[in-house]
Amino acid sequence: MADTPPLARLTDVTRRFGEVTALDHVSLDIAPGSIVGLLGPNGAGKSTLLSLLDGTRRPTTGTVELFGRAPGDPRARQRLGCTPQETGLPDTLRVGEVLDFVAAHFDDAADRTTIAAEFGLDPLLRMQTGALSGGQKRRLAVALAFIGNPRLVLLDEPTTGLDVEARHTLWDALRRQHERGATIVVTSHYLEEIEALAERVIVIGRGRVLADDDLAGVLGRVGLRCVTLDGVDAAVVERMDGVVRIDVDGRGLTAWVRDSDAFVRSLVASAAPFDGLAVRRASLEEAFTTLTADDERMSA
């Protein structure tokens, strides 16, 4: 499989919007077969990357290939499915009609009944899209990405606005589509979503690829624990192994650590006094800040 050509490839791609560099010398391949999670804070460049892959934008410098062709080429787009962050649906068309309308654009469309069943759209088929709830519209928008039997699917925050149950239903549908052979690139702010779906994770921060690894590898880098405690000497904590960063403010000390159990054991062994210890998982925002700080240190 080593020489299987990638479905999509970015080579040294930079994309600027005026003064803003949305993507900064990004190179990556999307190989067939996996669910790739694209993770990053607001403004990191995730949507820009997807728009280059789907051909709606062009790079300022560098090259983008989709199925070996320019992404704007209709022959490349026949096997591509997309759900952008916002989708406009024609209010007066029924859900079934929208599915049929989009399917008509593809040579080898998927079976509408299967798609409707998998995405929980059966009870909605006769409803006008204008009458759908926000969550139902989102499910339809994601289902439409799969109607053309695509080999590659780009989903930009597919579960935003969905409640927990709808989110899980959508994850199940995505997994089934993946088992049928679709390669999926999905952006998210939620580590939980990426953990549930992705095999490979690309972390983007300020237009650059900060990490590109399997899920376990990336979790090891961003899966930090956040320990808060009072009455402790910051110098003692700073010297301990596995401490990535500490902050001290009026409420006490916060340490971001790789292994909270090992941290607590070392703290107790140090015999330093402390009080009010609490451990939680670091938020993605905190993990990104740490990754970005690492990145700045490396390039300094």
Ligand SMILES: Nc1ncnc2c1ncn2[C@@H]1O[C@H](COP(=O)(O)OP(=O)(O)OP(=O)(O)O)[C@@H](O)[C@H]1O
């Ligand atoms: N059309 C545009 N004109 C000017 N700046 C833009 C444009 N599109 C994106 N940008 C800028 O490029 C950077 C990357 O934006 P992008 O939408 O790709 O980020 P993102 O990671 O998808 O963010 P979010 O998670 O908020 O959707 C941001 O600074 C954004 O303001």
